[in-house]
C-alpha cells in the first residue's frame with residue numbers, strides 16, 4: 001500500500017534526521033509509530049501524507065512512485081489517506097459539523113449527499129450533541145474527536161494520527177484507541193504516532209520505532 005525503500009530526510013542544509021527507512025504499510029494493518037521526542041515521528045507522518053518530500057530513497061504510495069508522479073495526481077492520492085494532526089487544524093469559524101463535512105464539500109459534493117454521513121460519524125465519535133458548536137468552545141478531547149471524524153469522512157484507506165491522545169485523559173485515550181481498532185476492523189490501515197506508553201501497552205500491535213534517525217520494525 002505504502003512502501004519506503006532507503007528513504008532519507010533532511011530539512012534544508014541540516015543533518016539527515018531520517019536515515020535509510022525501509023518498511024511497508026500493508027492493507028488493513030494496525031501499527032504504532034513511536035520513539036523519543038524529536039526522533040522524527042511527525043516528519044515521517046508528513047512523508048506518509050506526502051506533504052513533505054524525501055531527500056533520498058524511494059516512496060511508493062498505492063503503487064505510484066512519488067519521485068516520478070505527476071504533481072496534479074497528488075490530491076487524488078491524498079484523498080485516500082486521512083490524517084489527524086497534533087494541533088487538530090479545525091477551522092474556528094465553521095461548526096463542528098461543517099468542519100467534518102468540509103473535505104467532501106471541497107471535493108465538490110452537495111450537502112444533501114453527505115449530511116447523514118457526517119451526522120452518523122459525529123455520533124460514532126461521541127459528538128452528536130456538539131455538532132452545531134464552533135471549535136473554540138470544544139474541549140481538547142472533543143476537538144481531537146472532531147479532527148478524527150474529519151479525517152474519516154472520506155473513508156480513507158489509511159489513517160495517520162499524530163499523538164491522538166496527547167490532549168486527553170486516560171479513559172478518553174482508551175476510548176479513542178477502541179475507535180481506531182474498530183476502524184481497523186472495518187478495513188482501514190491505521191498508523192498512530194505516540195510516545196504514550198500506557199496506550200502502547202494496551203494493544204499487542206506492530207511497532208515502528210524511531211531512534212537516532214533509524215527505524216526498527218517489531219512485528
Ligand SMILES: Nc1ncnc2c1ncn2[C@@H]1O[C@H](COP(=O)(O)OP(=O)(O)OP(=O)(O)O)[C@@H](O)[C@H]1O
Pocket residue numbers: 011014017035036037038039040041042043044195
Ligand atoms: N520544519 C522543520 N525545519 C527544520 N527542522 C525540523 C522541522 N521540523 C522538524 N525538524 C527537526 O526534525 C527533527 C524531528 O522532528 P519531529 O517533529 O519530526 O519529531 P517528533 O518525533 O515528532 O517529535 P515530538 O515527539 O516532540 O513531536 C527534530 O530535530 C526537529 O527539530
